[in-house]
Amino acid sequence: MPKSTTTLVVTSTERLSPGMVRVHFRSDDLSAFADSTDTDRYVKLALGTPEEPVVRTYTAVEPDVAAGTVAIDFVVHGDEGYAGPWAASAKAGDVLEVRGPGGGYAPDPSADWHLLAGDEAGLPAIRAALAALPADAVGYAVVETYDADHVQPLNAPAGVEVSWHHDGDLAGAVRALPWREGRVQVFVHGEAEVTMHAIRPYLLKERGVPRQDASISGYWRRGRTEEGFRAWKKDLAAAEG
Numbered sequence: 001m002p003k004s005t006t007t008l009v010v011t012s013t014e015r016l017s018p019g020m021v022r023v024h025f026r027s028d029d030l031s032a033f034a035d036s037t038d039t040d041r042y043v044k045l046a047l048g049t050p051e052e053p054v055v056r057t058y059t060a061v062e063p064d065v066a067a068g069t070v071a072i073d074f075v076v077h078g079d080e081g082y083a084g085p086w087a088a089s090a091k092a093g094d095v096l097e098v099r100g101p102g103g104g105y106a107p108d109p110s111a112d113w114h115l116l117a118g119d120e121a122g123l124p125a126i127r128a129a130l131a132a133l134p135a136d137a138v139g140y141a142v143v144e145t146y147d148a149d150h151v152q153p154l155n156a157p158a159g160v161e162v163s164w165h166h167d168g169d170l171a172g173a174v175r176a177l178p179w180r181e182g183r184v185q186v187f188v189h190g191e192a193e194v195t196m197h198a199i200r201p202y203l204l205k206e207r208g209v210p211r212q213d214a215s216i217s218g219y220w221r222r223g224r225t226e227e228g229f230r231a232w233k234k235d236l237a238a239a240e241g
């Protein structure tokens with residue numbers, strides 16, 4: 001990830017659903033995004049205070065380097081934390097420093113089919129992946145939202161079946177999909193326990209998806225701040241050798 005910092009200035013905010021706010025930014029210099037082709041491109045947000053800095057990770061949506069615009073879709077999950085509450089009260093003129101972008105996934109047009117799955121935190125990256133898929137792509141996009149009124153418009157190629165779920169069982173929804181023939185590329189991101197302990201073993205072990213065709217990770221961990229989640233990830237990596 002580039003070490004350079006980009007200064008973003010809020011231009012407006014938009015409610016995408018009762019649980020998500022899109023914050024639109026402009027910048028005089030978005031050159032750090034010029035070579036970014038990963039659809040899951042993410043940035044590190046500098047929040048907190050100079051005395052007590054806090055870093056949070058978010059997907060950068062539709063960066064337009066020439067126009068100097070970019071957006072971030074924030075889950076607003078209550079009063080806890082830094083980034084969610086920051087976004088909920090963001091207003092034009094607010095300044096945010098970000099580092100990045102990093103990334104690790106883009107749809108592979110040579111895959112026979114695609115499986116995209118996630119919760120609302122993963123939705124911005126899923127939306128970007130769907131937009132980058134070839135028009136003749138086939139597969140599934142499975143999204144878990146808090147409630148039915150959190151569903152958002154999502155454009156997908158005609159051959160990609162989009163389904164929304166609200167029962168808290170994203171893993172069950174993925175398991176219920178009819179498995180297709182051929183080489184699948186998967187992208188699964190959301191709450192860490194669900195993605196790493198329920199969906200990942202199903203896809204990698206039971207279905208035998210090769211690791212190089214799988215982008216699977218937790219984006220957040222229920223009951224933990226991002227700092228606590230990082231410690232959880234470190235422990236998991238150590239346990240898995």
Ligand SMILES: Cc1cc2nc3c(=O)[nH]c(=O)nc-3n(C[C@H](O)[C@H](O)[C@H](O)COP(=O)(O)OP(=O)(O)OC[C@H]3O[C@@H](n4cnc5c(N)ncnc54)[C@H](O)[C@@H]3O)c2cc1C
Pocket residue numbers: 042056057058059060072073074075076077080081082083084085120121122124125218219220221222223224225226227
């Ligand atoms: C690569 C990457 C990309 C990401 N992209 C996005 C994105 O585009 N949009 C987005 O909203 N999130 C995204 N996330 C997830 C985001 O970084 C976390 O949700 C983060 O913890 C939010 O920080 P916070 O300061 O609001 O809450 P924290 O201080 O980290 O946590 C406070 C409390 O809120 C809970 N919490 C945190 N996130 C959620 C949530 N989504 N739903 C319910 N409860 C939650 C925690 O479990 C904790 O109890 C991404 C994460 C990664 C790793």
